Amino acid sequence: MDPRVENKIVMTRRALFGRAAGGIGSIALGSLLTRDSQAAERTSSGGLPELPHFTPKAKRVIYLLQNGAPSHVDLFDWKPALRQWHGKQIPDEVVGGARFSTMTSGQTDRPVLSEITEFARHGESGATVSSFLPHTAEIADRLCFIKSMHTTQVNHAPAIAFFLTGDERPGRPSMGAWLSYGLGSETDELPSFVAMTSRDKEASCGQIFYDYYWGSGFLPTVYQGVKFRGTGDPVLYLQDPPGLSRAARRAMLDDLAALNSKHADEVGDPEITTRIAQYEMAYRMQASVPELTDFSDEPQHVLDMYGPDVTRKGSFAYNCLIARRLAERGSRLIQLMHAGWDQHRNLNTQLEIQCTDTDAPSAALVKDLAQRGLLDDTLVIWGGEFGRTPFLQGQIEKTDTWGRDHHPYVFTIWMAGGGIKPGVTYGQSDDFGFNVASDPVHVHDFQATVLHLLGIDHQRLTYKYQGRRFRLTDVHGEVVAGVLG
């Protein structure tokens, strides 16, 4: 980033805190910086002063990243040609010189595989949604399907990194880190950028969740996502040691603050005041995080919407409800990652299970946000890192070997809320769901659009590192006007 105003932060922070402990209440987690980090002048929420660039439609994002790549041709992108061509070689002119992962790059046979589900049209918009996703089908009129997504990456980790950071290699800031950096935080008790992971119960696919998926890259680490864990305390070391009462902790922190304040007066280093504030925020988090994960105030009918898994810690359904509660409490980007979509050889057995795990919770989240009036300014994104081949991986005569390989050339995601036009389908694939036929949306276009909805010109949110101004969209990206509401 621009170190132009590095010194000013210190002044700003001093102005915010004063020299007394009273002024520390309103500082957001993920927005406090030491003098050592590159930092620009901050707004009261800790964002850059020039942001937002224009009036935002969305205040926050819930990204339901379907890790492993759901099959677009089985779930959303209905292609009658697949039934007609089932078992026959996909025409060469469709495939062209396309590159595949090493799992099928050596395969000479590429028989078309018909969708394994039943499609129907749903809602007034007539969206095509598979029978495996009945709850999603029910809210089709709230959703915007982009059926012309494409990417350049064919392997999972690089493709996910590409979606989240704009580059396939580890080391760039994730979208949530960019948002915290640019927009600051709306909460002073919870992290602004939260990541949560889950997987199918059978753990059929083994994609690892790398921590750079929610990393801050070259941005200061205050902007990195806080990974809520699926077991134990959601936040590391949240619990006081056994045998230490809250009253004792409070008293201890009071004494600590008193001693530190005195020391701050003697030394004159404003960093000490910041530290006092951070200890206070830690204390508040110790209350706010357990409150966040306590579902006892959720009515039964709400819990029912998310499905029976909602009470199972670490499940996708549980994480969806946590996501809604975080959204209510001011988190900026809530990134759910659910693994298990990588059906190379088990499409017939695994896809339905995977849909069952995710369908109701995803739809419930959208409905729940809507009924609370939160959907208008919450952008919900559902999609994988690429799609799956319309042709078969496996043996056509053995249905239990059926699978589909990675497919970057076209796939489908959906978005809802936060300034997105509801009930539309944007872009088209060709007759085989193999290539983009119209209105292509590249990953960088998707990112530009998300930033746009948050009031950010993707070309102007930059950070200077190693002599170069970096941005989420690298040197590409165009806002997809057709999906804006």
Next chain:
Amino acid sequence: MRRPASPHGPSTYAPLQTGLPFMLTCSIRTALLVAVCGALPVCRASEIDFDRDVRPILSENCFHCHGPDGEARQAELRLDTRDGLFEDRGGYQLVVPGEPAASELFHRVSSEDVDLRMPPAETGLSLTEAEIETLKSWIAGGAEWTAHWAFAPLVRRPPPEREHPWPHNAIDQFVLARLEREGLSPSREADREKLIRRVTLDLTGLPPTPEELDAFLSDESADAYEKVVDRLLKSPRYGERMAWDWLDAARYADTDGFQGDPTRTMWPWRDWLVAALNDNKPFDQFTIEMLAGDLLPGATREQLIATGFNRNHMYNGEGGRIAEETRVENVFDRAETTSTVWLGLTMTCARCHDHKYDPITQREYYRLFAFFNNTSESGARGGGKAPPVASYYTPANRRRLAQLKARLASWNRLIASPQPQLDAAQADWERSTAVWLREEYVQAAPVQLGDWWALGPLPAPEGDGEAAFEQDFGPESGVDLGQAFADGQFAWREAAEFADGEVHALPETIGATYLYRTLRAESERVVDLSLGSDDGIKVWLNGEPVLANNVSRGAAADQERLSLALQAGENELLVKIVNTGGIAGFYFRKTGESFGGLPGEVADALLVDVDTRSDEQRELLRNHYRNTYSANWRACVALVDNIKSRIDQLNKSAVPVMVMDTLPDDKRRTTHILNRGIYNQPLEDEVTEGTPEFLPPLPERVTRDRLALARWLVSTGNPLTARVTVNRYWQTFFGVGLVATSEDFGRQGERPSHPELLDWLAASFVDSGWDVKALHKQIVMSATYRQTSRAGQPFVEVQSGAGQGGAGSYVDDPANRLLSRGPRYRLPSWMLRDQALAISGLLVDTIGGPPVRPYQPAGIWAEATFDKIRYEQDSGDALYRRSLYTFWRRIVGPTMFFDAGKRQTCEVKQVRTNTPLHALTTLNETTFVEAARQMAERIAYEGGSSPSERIRYAFRLATSRSATEDELRLLVDRWGKLKDEYARHPVAAEELLAVGESPRDTTLDAAEHAAYTVICSLVLNLDEVLTKE
């Protein structure tokens, strides 16, 4: 004299003469320059310096399209070279010295016409009025051009000597000169307590002990401080402390990273590093060994292990991964890491295109890449030990191995030495045996093996493989090659394809296969056979069973050894292979034949005339004779075998360390520029090893290999290595380098705050023979380093501009770039943990060895790896080792370290942030709580008997200073209340005292102990304790 801060930002140090338009302009310019250079106050309102003032403007705004990148260059125009700026472009010139109005550069940047104005609006860049004014002034002043400072040769300029009581050494002269220019005073020296704590933490990563503190405080000699410094530099803790930053730079970890994240054993490299730092290995040698130790003449095992530096990168062995892609990624990493660490250059962008800012072409990138492209690493999945690897033995095992090898050699000498009596008897035996052999054996040809015949596999009844082993399907009672079996379904067939000496697959049928062949012997003799089978095997010779082994296994050589006595004439061999499931197969080889008790080759040797026997034959005969006739000799051989097997065991216990090697000439890879850095898109022409042209050339007539590269890096003419290295070490002590961008010395990097000091340090570092400890001593001995980190404590002899913004002000110079006070910043998280362990007395100071697994919340690894890998916490001493020995899983690093390097790619700059998550760690993490509990015991033993004595002691242990009465009163009061509370809640006290695995002294009153534990935890969380002051 200090003037009020400029309205353009608190970072402005330039004197501001209000009311004078020119100076006002200068002030604005200064503010912006400060901005460009990363908040570094540089402007002295003097003449304009091209490198300092002008090039940054051009680099930031123009180089992208008119810079080093030939592909992106617009209008054939480049502003990054002198030629480009001054060339005659057919009637006009970008820069006409002295004439701004005639200079196209000035014209274009100042034009009112948006179509003409540079940079174009769509770039989002624009020059400020002040920047335009700077360009104008520079041209008007004669447009003097200078090279980028970091690429210019080191300037050996003596320090600005002048009479002044503050400086201790040359560093201070440079710092003082700068401070005086700014109208600032240095600060007074820090209190002794602060000073010893600071220097002990900086040099060893641990706080001083009370004894060390007392010794220093009571030492009134003039060199008391120097004695402390010398002691610390000799401490083995020094190497452990200095290692950490190198581990970050070397992207060191205990796993490969990526899917599966297999464990590797690179810790011998880490131990090499610690030892090299402790031994003060000169930096040039240190460099050469890490980059090219394997290429040194007569390279030692240590020098080979040192090259693990460039195998510490991540390694992608995911399923479906293309090996060459991984290999190329790894070579990228090596080239870029080497470039960052030694040259301070950010090369990554030149993978795909010419560098946008620095004079590095894509071709030059691949010339550097070429140095690392000829290692035998293939990129194939390596499971943590991808070849090439070197075996590492622990020092104890290495000693044992050397002893065993020596013993083996002496025994071998002994058993090979002449034994006059035995040898005479042997000679007689040889003569007589040879005579006999000539009569009986010479005419006899070796045993003739007939072709195989095969039958089956005959399916086992009801698929019962066990029954098939027992059942005679027919041939076992006599072989008739014309016979048919199972109602004519099976018959004998010739199977000449079953060549001897290899494993042959048989059909997977569960059942029995019979194999038959004849062995023709001219005379009676013994044949030695090696057989293998999948699964069970039976053998008959001439109808007599000679082997039956009902096993389940895969076939391989030497599973069965047989010595069969053949009769003269034809012998019949029948083999039955029984498959109990899965694949099946067999192996057969004749390994020898013997005659009259003599192995064939012995007999052959005996038939050779004594004088013409080869050495091998002599040895063969001697061994055969002694083995047959000397019990003593047999005992010696048994001993030798025993030694050999122990050597084998030790070799198996050796740890594989990935190292560098060089492919032989006939297997060398050629290097090509890779289009956009894509591994399988090489461009046509070949690229050879070479270094960037803007730097001094490699010496001619040397082999262009890694050794040449390493030597070039540390050659005296290289302007970067010494600057980059001393800067990084400055950063170690001051938290920020003289060049804040320690990873980037290129044109987009920051300029040094003290250029003359940087050059002086670099030059004297080179002149000292790259003596790192001497450099460190120089730094910590300086008055600059020894200043107090408190604001407003001017060095008394100086007439200072006291008051607001006086000496050491955090307001005017938050990052302390002018060095008007001592360093003050939060300790790295690993050092906080080490400090807590040391203060509590828990620290186990064993050096080196395999990594350890201290406390970590349950489920961290399992959650990251889908339950495939679980964290198995260690117990006992392993919990209390220094942090650098903690096992580092790349995909999910140790949880107790915050702001730590990611250990994925090279990192040379530490991050320091301040978040609530850090507070939660130092308050609640098990080690920290346990340390507080143990510290509470320690103060009970060592601190005295009263609460105030003990708490006073605790405070001193942690801060190295005495608590004030106010501080003490607050803590003692709190202790009393806590004690009462714990007395009322004994269960709570017991719970708190049960944290951690170290035993608890139950003779201490639990309520008091628990209350002290809370107080100690509080003390360990004081800002003063978390911070180096």
